[in-house]
Amino acid sequence: MFDNIHEECGVFGIYEPQTADVAASAYYALYALQHRGQESCGIAVNDDGIITAHKDVGLVPDVFNRDVLDKLGKGQMAVGHVRYSTTGSSSRTNAQPLVVRHIKGTMALAHNGSLVNAQQLRDKLELSGAIFHTTNDSEVIAYMVTRNRISAGSIEEAVEQTMDDIKGAYSLVIMSPKKLIAARDPQGFRPLVIGELNGSFIFASESCALDSLGAHYVRDVEAGEIVVADKSGLRSIRTHCGQKSSMCVFEFVYFARPDSVIEGASVHLARQRAGAYLALEHPVQADIVVGVPDSGLDAAMGYARQSGIPYGIGFIKNRYVGRTFIQPTQAQRERAVRIKLNVLAANVKGKRVVLIDDSIVRGTTSGKIVALLRDAGACEVHMRISSPPFMNPCYFGTDIDSRDKLIACRMSQEEIAKEIGVDSIGYLSVDNVKKIAEGAKCGFCVGCFNGEYPIEVPAEMPKSCFENKISEGK
Known part of the structure; x- marks a missing residue:
């Protein structure tokens, strides 16, 4: 309706050592992140390695009620997502988290951002026999992680290998049967924070999601960092850290909630x-x-x-x-x-x-x-x-x-x-x-203003990337 630009989505993840109502925690956090995406939403819950998910087109309170949350059940981990499409159509198929069942187990992935080389990677994967069910680049990431997981010693190593090939903006929350992983691209285009609540660990796009749960803000996930939460606590993989960070400045101008703190700075101020x-x-x-x-x-x-x-x-x-x-x-x-x-x-x-x-x-x-x-x-x-x-x-x-x-x-x-x-x-x-x-x-990053992008971008954006762009009349 209005002439505003939109950001792709918001992500959330919680690791709770004891069985708890993690679906409810995800619900409240997604409610706090609703401003980051109003087209679709979803929650996946992990109970002793069994991942159950529900997602659909609509706002958080429309997609989830108490009956739906009860059906998701309790568990030790949950991943949530709110979406506004910048790549891929607005449909239930493209809603996240993406849940993938493969030979090494089940994985749920939530992604905020957009890859500049998604189409090239997708073409290469399809030529090798890959079959895609969605039109978004998040599935490209999920496919590459699961493919790398076959040879990698752990899910975090598979994520690390995937980061060698994907280029662009991605703040990821990934849930395996036993671990919750957060990863951020080497430029740190999109925000991702770490929180703690009574021994549980939380990853979220913004600190306002932590506030909604009464959680304590620990720090931001660094640009290029992979953070793993499991029964041993938190640990960090920093092999992709060290590049010049380029947060999207529009997070401070428009996208983020004013009560959030991003990279140590108040959005309101x-x-x-x-x-x-x-x-x-x-x-x-x-x-x-x-x-x-x-x-x-x-x-x-x-x-x-x-x-x-x-x-x-x-x-x-x-x-x-x-x-x-x-x-x-x-x-x-x-x-x-x-x-x-x-x-x-x-x-x-x-x-x-x-x-x-x-x-x-x-x-x-x-x-x-x-x-x-x-x-x-x-x-x-x-x-x-x-x-x-x-x-x-x-x-x-x-x-x-x-x-x-x-x-x-x-x-x-x-x-x-x-x-x-x-x-x-x-x-x-x-x-x-x-x-x-x-x-x-x-x-x-101020490339949309002056054309100076922090990484190489395509000569032109693939047509498929503009299926759902600025709403008509803005």
């Missing part, structure tokens, strides 16, 4: 800092600063504090309208914007408004939001964006596709301002977006 930088780079005379819910709110607070312009609530968001509300016709989509967002007219009527949002992709929804402010009586609207303009596709698990669909590639900033109906527009600079996560123990 990073967004406020982005707003402060925006105020320094693009000052304007105005009466009120408002943010587009939700990720624009923190940046709006930062802009207001830095500029001295009062912060106010500009929009009321209807939180009971889910993705299923998206309608097929343009007229219905436009009405849906008004149902999901409504202007608090008393705060903007007759005022010069600074409107803060995290990004503009195509620009169509931005124009509708500006029109809402105008209709409510705003006399001026000055748009400020807490990220740089999107100029290039993303190959690492974000649905920013070809340049011809990006408004910043087709128009100048003056033309964009005219197109969406604002009096002025200003984007955060590339230099300053790199500075917003103060204290973060990582570098950043």
Whole structure:
């Protein structure tokens, strides 16, 4: 419905030495990670080596109820996943975790990210006789791990060998009959954290999932690191560590929940800092600063504090309208914007408004939001964006596709301002977006802004990778 970009998914895993209701723990954690994917979800439970799974299209509370969780049963381990598709269609078949039964036992895998060489690996595997049941690159990883497991001495060695061949973004949680494994690509594109709760070990995409369980944050999985949890405790394999890290900076701008801490930096404070930088780079005379819910709110607070312009609530968001509300016709989509967002007219009527949002992709929804402010009586609207303009596709698990669909590639900033109906527009600079996560123990990927990718990318993205890209109308 909205002109927001989407991130592929969120992953979770828990190792509990004693039999426990690990399915319930996965449920609550996935609920906390729901913002990372709303198309499908799944949980796999391991009880003494027997893995039982349930997954389907829909939100966490729609797919799982108490009866479903009871059928999953109790166990010593669980893996969970929430998905937004960037490769592969949105269907139950492509939902995760992927459960694979092979000669060495059963494995469940949950993946966040996107491989740049998935198609080449898939072609090679199919020529050797492999048969794939999904259209996502997660199955390529699962197939390679199980193939390497035949000759490897352990599941972690198989993961280590697989990491020699796969390229791109991957934060993985893998469950074997006796072990829970977390692995992160050598650039650390996507987040992955370690937690502890009363002797159990937890892996999750964000620290907010740990908070939902009352777990203690231990540390982040390092870029390139493999972490193994089993009856002996935690141990680390670091053969792929040491490369320059390149966390996707959009985790701090938009993807992550504001109450999460990633690589030692607060997401909430990073967004406020982005707003402060925006105020320094693009000052304007105005009466009120408002943010587009939700990720624009923190940046709006930062802009207001830095500029001295009062912060106010500009929009009321209807939180009971889910993705299923998206309608097929343009007229219905436009009405849906008004149902999901409504202007608090008393705060903007007759005022010069600074409107803060995290990004503009195509620009169509931005124009509708500006029109809402105008209709409510705003006399001026000055748009400020807490990220740089999107100029290039993303190959690492974000649905920013070809340049011809990006408004910043087709128009100048003056033309964009005219197109969406604002009096002025200003984007955060590339230099300053790199500075917003103060204290973060990582570098950043900003390839979608400046075209400088941390690893080699394909000359063009395979067509199959864009089956479910930016939702129409964004």
